[in-house]
Amino acid sequence: MRNDFDFAPLYRSSIGFDRVFNLLNAQRFQAVDTWPPYDIVKAGEDDYRITMAVAGFGEDDLSVTHERNVLVIAGTKAEKEDAQYLHHGIAGRSFERRFELADHVKVLGASLKNGLLSVQLKREIPEEMKPRRIAIGTGESQQVEEQTASLQIEGEKQVA
Known part of the structure; x- marks a missing residue:
């Protein structure tokens, strides 16, 4: 089961940060090397x-x-x-x-x-x-x- 953070409240006051929010979610699931x-x-x-x-x-x-x-x-x-x-x-x-x-x-x-x-x-x-x-x-x-x-x-x- 994948638990993504809900960044919906931040979308109301920020524009163009979609990539940053996606990176934050992706970093949680990468193996630490x-x-x-x-x-x-x-x-x-x-x-x-x-x-x-x-x-x-x-x-x-x-x-x-x-x-x-x-x-x-x-x-x-x-x-x-x-x-x-x-x-x-x-x-x-x-x-x-x-x-x-x-x-x-x-x-x-x-x-x-x-x-x-x-x-x-x-x-x-x-x-x-x-x-x-x-x-x-x-x-x-x-x-x-x-x-x-x-x-x-x-x-x-x-x-x-």
């Missing part, structure tokens, strides 16, 4: 870094893919069948880790150093999406501003 270990660091106001411990993996064994709102980090390592281990404590198994990214989060790059894979992320909000102040005016002042703007545009066309 703790390997490989990773950190998510907020390095600045809009800067983030994911650091993952991938000891034993080389650059050719790892892939970092940015799909729409999803960052996929995968590692595949060919196993040596001729080796006879007396103790096998270093995990070298294949993995795939998915990170859900918010809108407008870009992957800047990735680096591998000392067995740590670091992926740099940055949130870049377009100018048209940033908050802006809307002037409140009467209908008369708005019409005057529109006429002034159109006169300026026509004047610029004549000069050009």
